[in-house]
Each structure stands twice: as structure tokens, then as C-alpha cells.
Amino acid sequence: MAGMRTYLSIFILILLFTVPGAQNPNNANYDEAKAGTYRLPDPLVMRNGHRITTAGEWPVRRAEILDLFAQEVYGRTPSSAMAVKGRLTFETVSRQPAALDGLATRQEITLRLTNRADGPRMNILLYLPNGRKGPVPVFLGMNFNGNQSVTNEPDVAISSAWMRADNEGRVLNNRATAKSRGMAISRWPLGMILRSGYGVATIYYGDLYPDHAQGLADSIIPHYYQPGQRSPGPDEWGALGAWAWGMSRCLDVLEKIPGVNSRQVILHGHSRIGKATLWAGAQDPRFAIVISNDSGEGGAALARRNFGETIERINTAFPHWFAGNFKKYNREVDSLPVDQHLLLALIAPRPVYVASAAEDLWADPRGEFLGARGADPVYRLLGRSGLGITAMPGLHQPVTTTIGHHIRAGKHDVTDYDWEQFINFANIHLKRPASMRKR
Numbered sequence: 001m002a003g004m005r006t007y008l009s010i011f012i013l014i015l016l017f018t019v020p021g022a023q024n025p026n027n028a029n030y031d032e033a034k035a036g037t038y039r040l041p042d043p044l045v046m047r048n049g050h051r052i053t054t055a056g057e058w059p060v061r062r063a064e065i066l067d068l069f070a071q072e073v074y075g076r077t078p079s080s081a082m083a084v085k086g087r088l089t090f091e092t093v094s095r096q097p098a099a100l101d102g103l104a105t106r107q108e109i110t111l112r113l114t115n116r117a118d119g120p121r122m123n124i125l126l127y128l129p130n131g132r133k134g135p136v137p138v139f140l141g142m143n144f145n146g147n148q149s150v151t152n153e154p155d156v157a158i159s160s161a162w163m164r165a166d167n168e169g170r171v172l173n174n175r176a177t178a179k180s181r182g183m184a185i186s187r188w189p190l191g192m193i194l195r196s197g198y199g200v201a202t203i204y205y206g207d208l209y210p211d212h213a214q215g216l217a218d219s220i221i222p223h224y225y226q227p228g229q230r231s232p233g234p235d236e237w238g239a240l241g242a243w244a245w246g247m248s249r250c251l252d253v254l255e256k257i258p259g260v261n262s263r264q265v266i267l268h269g270h271s272r273i274g275k276a277t278l279w280a281g282a283q284d285p286r287f288a289i290v291i292s293n294d295s296g297e298g299g300a301a302l303a304r305r306n307f308g309e310t311i312e313r314i315n316t317a318f319p320h321w322f323a324g325n326f327k328k329y330n331r332e333v334d335s336l337p338v339d340q341h342l343l344l345a346l347i348a349p350r351p352v353y354v355a356s357a358a359e360d361l362w363a364d365p366r367g368e369f370l371g372a373r374g375a376d377p378v379y380r381l382l383g384r385s386g387l388g389i390t391a392m393p394g395l396h397q398p399v400t401t402t403i404g405h406h407i408r409a410g411k412h413d414v415t416d417y418d419w420e421q422f423i424n425f426a427n428i429h430l431k432r433p434a435s436m437r438k439r
């Protein structure tokens, strides 16, 4: 036993000295002068060198870029998984017409993620504001700690899925406890959103893929293998792809729920969920607006900048997130045929919002802004306002053109300030008259 432990310690020591970035995640570069020089792939130049000059040609370049992200970065979603679109069965398992002191009607909806009755399920928590005429727009986003974490209400089901450990007793043995109720309410200001006339839909991201390196077996991915397949191919989806797929399946359900304006669903996500959000918004044109909050590396931040998290570091710490092919670029970022500005461009002409936090250097706020700026030519080609600026604005100066942006003071988080901007951005782009907004 002791010998075993010695071997293990030696192994860990070797690992620490051989895996770059493993010693200290913060051995990253935070010096702007050392962010490096790079040439971004031009959004308007095809791989064969042809330059796109008209909006009519964009769909061809768009398809090329989408395919490159699927092939090299996030992995393809298998066609067997796409075939179920809109055909999976769901049921409303609870309904509370006077939730949150009568502010909203709350529903818990269970969606089967395969066509087997005993297969995996995804639980949607949906609030629709009471007393509104006609269907309402909805903010849809995944949560990190189970649906019970976004509200203090005692009668919302506690997620029974695997959950990342927590040292405050809210998650014990990788399962949420009653103490996890409301643990994320600061990131989910339900009252503010509902009073502004929007519904809220959320899902625990772990319903699709448990977020750990061995999570594959318990994810939805094996349910969509080809006959005889034992693992995803190097160009097939990982956790980010599975989370993105779940967002679209939630939209399939919202399309069938009375009271929801499914043509005005605003997809939002923070950090790793923000990365999946951008990928979902890029693939699924039904999302009306897409919001990335502090999504960083693999999200809105340019990969070619050596600042904060890098491709090598993200693939090392989270080997399950991206397609296997993405690991080819660990030390070869310049050969990556895309960069993250092109991911944002895939959302065009729909409004996209990139939010950053000044102290969140790991996510590279400037790289996130430059990602937004890099998407601008596509929006302008399509006749939209794009970002409309070239220099990064100072703190708390939100940009609300078709590519929205803000950088706020503070840390990696979702705050009321962020939500105020998201709601304002949605009000502007969904053209909601003041009378339909705050009550």
C-alpha cells in the first residue's frame, strides 16, 4: 500500500513537471505586451481564397466556417441526434400558478432525451410572468447547480444528477443537498427578469453531460453512437457539444408551450456554459439573441492571443469539453483554420452580446472584445450595425448595436449589472415598447 502511494506521488510529480500549466493554472500570461502577434482568419475570405463581397454569398462562407468549428473545435453533433429534433416526448410534472408571490406561473417539465422511456431525461424549470397579454419572450440558459439553485422556493425539485463537489455542504458525494436551494440566486434575478416581461427557462447542464473527465459514459453521447461505436470520433461532440444540443432541445419544448414566444428566445450563458451557448446559437438559427457572459477561451475570446487561458491549458484541464481534433492545436494555434470571432459571426445577423468583467483576466476581456470586433465585418455585410466601434470601451459603457458589449468592474460572475444590460439589449432588439417592459 505504502509502495503504491510512493509510486503515485512520483507519478504526480512527473505529471506536474511535464504537463505544461499543471503546476499553477495562473502561470498564464497576463502582460498585454506579451499577448503576441497573430493574423486572424478573414471572415469574408473563403478557404480557397475567394473574397465574399455580397450578403448573398455569405451563406456559403457561413457553412464553411460552421463546418470547420464542428470538425476542429466543438465536434459534430451526429445526425442520429439531430433526427430527434422536436420529436422527443415531454411532460409537465408540476405547475404552480402563483409562484414567487404571484409574480409568475412556474412549471417543471421533463423531456426524454432519447426515444426510450427509461432513457436519460432533462428537467426544465420555466417561469412565465403572470398578467401579461399574449406570449412572452424567454431568457433560456443552463445552470451549474441544479434548477433548485436558482430559486429559494422550497417546492422545486432538487436535481439528483452528478454535481461538482462543493465544500459548504451544498453538494455532498457529488449530489445536491437541500442546502443547495437558492445557492445561485445572485446570478438569477428572477424578479427583475419577470417584472421586465420576460419568462425564464433553465436546465441543469449536468443532465446532458456530467462535467468531469470521466463524464462521457453517463452523458447523452453514447445514446447516439452508431451501431458498434464505442467512443466519439475525433471530429465528434464532447461536453460543450452536448450542452449546446440540450439548449436546442429545450427550445423544441418551448416551441410547444402556450404563453412562450418561441421566436423571441434569448439564449444566455456564463463561462463554460457561455462557450456552449455561443456554439448553440451558431448552430441553431431559431435563437433570436445570444448572450455570452465571461465565456473566455473557447467562447468569445480570441484563441490566438496568448493571454489568460490557452487552448493547451483548457484541453489539459478539461479534456472532455471539445472534439478530440481540437487537441491538435494545443501548441499550433496559428494553424487553427478559425478563431472565435468567426463563431460570433455565425450568429449574424442576429444580435449577439459579449459581456466581460475587468478582474476576469483568465477569460481575457480584451480578447473577448476583439472577438466581437472581428465579427463586425459580417454584420455590416449583412446590413446590420455590427459593433460600431473599434476601440475597447471603458468600464460600464455598454454598447447596444447588433453586436453588444460591456465590461464591468469585478470578478468572473453574473451580476445584476450584467442582467440589467441583457434586458436592455433584448428590449432594444426585440423592439419592446416601454409599456411592455417594467411593471
Ligand code: GTR
Pocket: 270, 271, 272, 273, 296, 297, 309, 314, 317
Ligand atoms: C475555468 C475554465 C474556464 C471557464 C471557467 C468556468 O476553470 O478554465 O474556461 O469555463 O472554469 O466555467 O467557470
